[in-house]
Amino acid sequence: MxxxxxxxxxxxxxxxxxxxxxxxxxxxxxxxxxxxxxxxVPDCVKEALHKYVEEGVFGYSLPDRGYAKAFIDWEYKYHGYKVDKKWIRFAPGVVPAISWIINALTKEGDPVIITPPVYYPFKQVVTSNKRALVESHLVNKDGYYRIDFEDFEEKILDQGVKLFILCSPHNPVGRVWDRDELVRLLDICKRNGVYVIADEIHQDIIIGDKFQYPAASLGDYSKILVTLTAATKTFNLAACQNSFVIIEDEDLRSKYDVFTEKIRSGSGNAFGYIAVQAAYEAGxxxxxxxxxxxxxxxxxxxxxxxxxxxxxxxxxxxxxxxxxxxxxxxxxxxxxxxxxxxxxxxxxxxxxxxxxxxxxxxxxxxxxxxxxxxxxxxxxxxxxxxxx
Ligand SMILES: Cc1ncc(COP(=O)(O)O)c(C=O)c1O
Missing domain, CATH: 3.90.1150.10 (Aspartate Aminotransferase, domain 1)
Incomplete structure (x- = not known):
C-alpha cells in the first residue's frame, strides 16, 4: 500500500x-x-519522464514503439477489446477529438444528440461547431439513471439526427452502462444511420462490481463507431494532453485523417507519449x-x-x-x-x-x-x- x-x-x-x-x-x-x-502520478511515470528530461534533447520525436503496444495490451487485458494498431489515431484530448470527429463526419446544421445530464463540453462542442443540439434526457427513477430508449429513437427519427455522443461510463451520474443497454443504444443508431462517438475516458474508474464494456467490443458497429479513450483520467495525466482515437472502419478513418491533415494536427508531444506508456506498462x-x-x-x-x-x-x-x-x-x-x-x-x-x-x-x-x-x-x- x-x-x-x-x-x-x-x-x-x-x-x-x-x-x-x-x-x-x-x-x-x-x-x-x-x-x-x-x-x-505513479512513480513509474515520474521515472520515465526524469529519464527523458535527463537526455536533454527535445527535437521532433516519434512515439516509442512500445507506446501503442502498451495501450493495446491494456485494452485487451482490462477491457477485453482487441485493438489493431492501424485503427489508432492520436489526439491531444478527448474533447478536441470530439470536435474533430463532428467536423469530419457531419456538416453545419446537422443534428447531434446527447443524453443530459452529461459532461457539459459535449453541448459546447456541438453548438460551437454550429450543429443542432438534440437532447434526450436520462430518466431518474428513485435516484438511479437510465436511458429513455423510446425518447432517444423518436428524437433521432423526428429530427434526422446524424451523430450521438455516448458517455460511458457516464459523467456525472456515475452509471456504468449494462451490456444490453449499450447494445440497444448502438442498435438504434445503426439502424438509423447515426454515427456514434463513444467517449470512454472514464473506462478504468470502475467503483462497483460491474464490467465496463467498450462499445466497440459488443458487435459489428464499425461503420458507425469511433471510440475515444485516454490514460489521462486513469493516471491523472491531464496536463500531458494525450488521448486515443480508435476507428476500425477504413472509410471513417480516412475521413478523420483528411480532417486532421487539414488542421495539421495528428501527433502529440513526447512528454505525453512517455508518461502514458509508462503508466499503462507499470501503473x-x-x-x-x-x-x-x-x-x-x-x-x-x-x-x-x-x-x-x-x-x-x-x-x-x-x-x-x-x-x-x-x-x-x-x-x-x-x-x-x-x-x-x-x-x-x-x-x-x-x-x-x-x-x-x-x-x-x-x-x-x-x-x-x-x-x-x-x-x-x-x-x-x-x-x-x-x-x-
Ligand atoms: C466524459 C469526459 N470526456 C472528456 C473529458 C476531458 O477529456 P480531455 O481532457 O482529454 O479533453 C472529461 C473530463 O472530465 C470527461 O469527464
Whole structure:
C-alpha cells in the first residue's frame, strides 16, 4: 500500500485549485470540481519522464514503439477489446477529438444528440461547431439513471439526427452502462444511420462490481463507431494532453485523417507519449490503490450524509470518481450556488451546468482527494441542514 500520495496543489498552476476566482468569483473555497486527482502520478511515470528530461534533447520525436503496444495490451487485458494498431489515431484530448470527429463526419446544421445530464463540453462542442443540439434526457427513477430508449429513437427519427455522443461510463451520474443497454443504444443508431462517438475516458474508474464494456467490443458497429479513450483520467495525466482515437472502419478513418491533415494536427508531444506508456506498462497497482481510496471516500461521504443530511440523495456510484448529489430537499434551485459557495466555502460543479435548470438542485463532487477533504466537505455541507 501507500503507492498513492496526496498532494497539496495550491499554487501549482492547477486549474482546480488556482483558477477559483475566475470561475467561482472567489479564492478561498475547497475545490472539489474539475475531474483530475489530488494525487501524485505513479512513480513509474515520474521515472520515465526524469529519464527523458535527463537526455536533454527535445527535437521532433516519434512515439516509442512500445507506446501503442502498451495501450493495446491494456485494452485487451482490462477491457477485453482487441485493438489493431492501424485503427489508432492520436489526439491531444478527448474533447478536441470530439470536435474533430463532428467536423469530419457531419456538416453545419446537422443534428447531434446527447443524453443530459452529461459532461457539459459535449453541448459546447456541438453548438460551437454550429450543429443542432438534440437532447434526450436520462430518466431518474428513485435516484438511479437510465436511458429513455423510446425518447432517444423518436428524437433521432423526428429530427434526422446524424451523430450521438455516448458517455460511458457516464459523467456525472456515475452509471456504468449494462451490456444490453449499450447494445440497444448502438442498435438504434445503426439502424438509423447515426454515427456514434463513444467517449470512454472514464473506462478504468470502475467503483462497483460491474464490467465496463467498450462499445466497440459488443458487435459489428464499425461503420458507425469511433471510440475515444485516454490514460489521462486513469493516471491523472491531464496536463500531458494525450488521448486515443480508435476507428476500425477504413472509410471513417480516412475521413478523420483528411480532417486532421487539414488542421495539421495528428501527433502529440513526447512528454505525453512517455508518461502514458509508462503508466499503462507499470501503473496498475497504483490505480488499484486509487480505486480503493475513491471507494472508501464514497462510502465515507454516504455514511456522513446519512447521519448529517439524511434527506440529501446521493446517486449510486458505479463508475467515475464523481459523486452526483441532490440537495433539493434542503436548498431551493435559485439559492444553491450562492449557499454552496458563500456559506459552505465549496467549489463544486453545479448541476445546471450539465443540462440546465432541471438539474439545478444537484452538485457534482470530485472524490479523488484526501479523506480530510471529504471530512471538511461533510462539515461544511452539514451547515445547510442546521436550520431545516
Ligand atoms: C466524459 C469526459 N470526456 C472528456 C473529458 C476531458 O477529456 P480531455 O481532457 O482529454 O479533453 C472529461 C473530463 O472530465 C470527461 O469527464
Amino acid at each position: 501507500n503507492l498513492v500520495k496526496y498532494r497539496d496543489r495550491k499554487n501549482t498552476n492547477s486549474v482546480k485549485w488556482d483558477n477559483l476566482k475566475n470561475i467561482f468569483g472567489q479564492k478561498d473555497l475547497l475545490p472539489l470540481w474539475v475531474a483530475d486527482m489530488d494525487f501524485e 496498475r497497482d497504483w490505480l488499484e490503490e486509487v480505486l480503493d481510496i475513491i471507494r472508501a471516500n464514497y462510502s465515507f461521504l454516504k455514511e456522513g450524509l446519512d447521519s448529517r443530511l439524511p434527506k440529501a440523495r446521493l446517486t449510486p456510484l458505479e463508475g467515475t470518481y464523481l459523486a452526483w448529489l441532490d440537495l433539493g430537499t434542503y436548498l431551493g434551485s435559485d439559492e444553491i450556488e450562492e449557499v454552496i459557495k458563500n456559506r459552505c466555502g465549496l467549489a463544486v460543479d453545479f448541476g445546471s451546468w450539465f443540462g440546465g435548470q432541471k438539474y439545478a438542485s444537484f452538485i457534482r463532487i470530485n472524490l479523488a482527494t484526501s479523506r480530510e477533504n471529504i471530512e471538511i466537505l461533510l462539515d461544511r455541507l452539514a451547515l445547510i441542514g442546521e436550520d431545516k
